Amino acid sequence: MTTINTAADQPAPRKQRISQFRRILWHVNRTDLGWVLKAALSALHLPARAKRVARLNQLPTKPEWTEASRKLAEDGYVDVSALVDRNLAEAVAAVANNKVSRLNELSGKQQLGHKSFWVSLLDEDLVNGAFATDHPFVRYALQPAALRIIGDVMHDLPQLSDVLLTLSQPTPKQPLSYSQLWHLDHDDKRVCKLFIYLTDVQDTADGPFTFIPAGPSKAFRNSLKSHLSDAQVFAKTGPDVVKEMIAPRLSSFIVNTARCLHMGSRIESDRSRLLYTATYIQQPRIFPEPPPRFRAVGALTELERAVMRL
Ligand SMILES: O=C(O)CCC(=O)C(=O)O
Known part of the structure; x- marks a missing residue:
C-alpha cells in the first residue's frame, strides 16, 4: 500500500506553529482566562518572584507614595506630578525638545509608519533596538517613586518594558484610528504606564489622554473587540464617566491601561502634543519575551538590572 501525504498531514511549519501559539495567547490574554495562565506561569517561577518582592521591599517608601499606590489600585490612575523628580522630567523634556527641533530630519527616517498621527522620534537613540540605560528616558522610568508606586500595586517589582516619545499631530479628514x-492595553495582564506631558494640554483640542476609571471600565473586560468608537463605549457607560487629563507641561501621571479604557491624540487644527511614556508589566510575561529593549551603560544597581531584566 502506498501512502500519499497530503499537505494537511504534514506538521505545520515552525513559523506557522509559533503564530498559532501567539494567536491563542492573544485570545487568552484578553479574557479572565489570562489570569489563570498568569497564575500558572507565576507558580512556575516562585523563587524568582520572591527575589523580586525582596527587591521591591528595598525601595524607600513615603506616606504620599503609599497613598498614590492606593489610588492607582482603586481607580486605575493617579497624578504623580508632585511626587516624581522634576529634574529628571526636565532632562526628558530637553531630549524631547531637541528631537522636535529636528522633526523634519527625524520623521523622514521614521520606522513606525502605521500611525499617521504619531511620530516616533527616538529611533536614532537605539542600538539593535535597545536604549542605553543612562538615557534620560530610562532614568525617569527607574526613579524609586515610580517603581514603588507601581510595584505596590502589582505586589511585585515591575518590569520596565519600553519607553517612548510621541508627537501627536492633527490628521484632518481622516477617520479616527x-x-x-x-x-485597553493587552501587553500583559498587568500594565501600568507612566506619562509626562511635554507640551501644555489645555483643552480637548490638544488631544488629551482620555480615559474611563477602572470601576466603570469593567464593563469592557473579557472582550475580543480591539478598538471601540465613542458610540459603542457610551452605549454602555454614558459619557459622564469620561476623564480628560487636562494638565500643564511636565505633569506626570500613571494609568493602569489594562484596566482603564482609554484613547487620546485627537488633535485639532493647529495643535500638537508631545508625550513621554514608560510601560511596565509584571513578570513573567504572558507573551514570549521580546529582544532586549535596554543595554547596560554606566553603573547600575541590582534592583535596576532586575527591573530591566539585564
Ligand atoms: O495618545 C494618547 O493619548 C493615547 C495613548 C495610548 O493609547 C497608550 O499609550 O496606550
Whole structure:
C-alpha cells in the first residue's frame, strides 16, 4: 500500500506553529482566562518572584507614595506630578525638545509608519533596538517613586518594558484610528504606564489622554473587540464617566491601561502634543519575551538590572 501525504498531514511549519501559539495567547490574554495562565506561569517561577518582592521591599517608601499606590489600585490612575523628580522630567523634556527641533530630519527616517498621527522620534537613540540605560528616558522610568508606586500595586517589582516619545499631530479628514479609539492595553495582564506631558494640554483640542476609571471600565473586560468608537463605549457607560487629563507641561501621571479604557491624540487644527511614556508589566510575561529593549551603560544597581531584566 502506498501512502500519499497530503499537505494537511504534514506538521505545520515552525513559523506557522509559533503564530498559532501567539494567536491563542492573544485570545487568552484578553479574557479572565489570562489570569489563570498568569497564575500558572507565576507558580512556575516562585523563587524568582520572591527575589523580586525582596527587591521591591528595598525601595524607600513615603506616606504620599503609599497613598498614590492606593489610588492607582482603586481607580486605575493617579497624578504623580508632585511626587516624581522634576529634574529628571526636565532632562526628558530637553531630549524631547531637541528631537522636535529636528522633526523634519527625524520623521523622514521614521520606522513606525502605521500611525499617521504619531511620530516616533527616538529611533536614532537605539542600538539593535535597545536604549542605553543612562538615557534620560530610562532614568525617569527607574526613579524609586515610580517603581514603588507601581510595584505596590502589582505586589511585585515591575518590569520596565519600553519607553517612548510621541508627537501627536492633527490628521484632518481622516477617520479616527488605533489609539485615537477606545481600547485597553493587552501587553500583559498587568500594565501600568507612566506619562509626562511635554507640551501644555489645555483643552480637548490638544488631544488629551482620555480615559474611563477602572470601576466603570469593567464593563469592557473579557472582550475580543480591539478598538471601540465613542458610540459603542457610551452605549454602555454614558459619557459622564469620561476623564480628560487636562494638565500643564511636565505633569506626570500613571494609568493602569489594562484596566482603564482609554484613547487620546485627537488633535485639532493647529495643535500638537508631545508625550513621554514608560510601560511596565509584571513578570513573567504572558507573551514570549521580546529582544532586549535596554543595554547596560554606566553603573547600575541590582534592583535596576532586575527591573530591566539585564
Ligand atoms: O495618545 C494618547 O493619548 C493615547 C495613548 C495610548 O493609547 C497608550 O499609550 O496606550
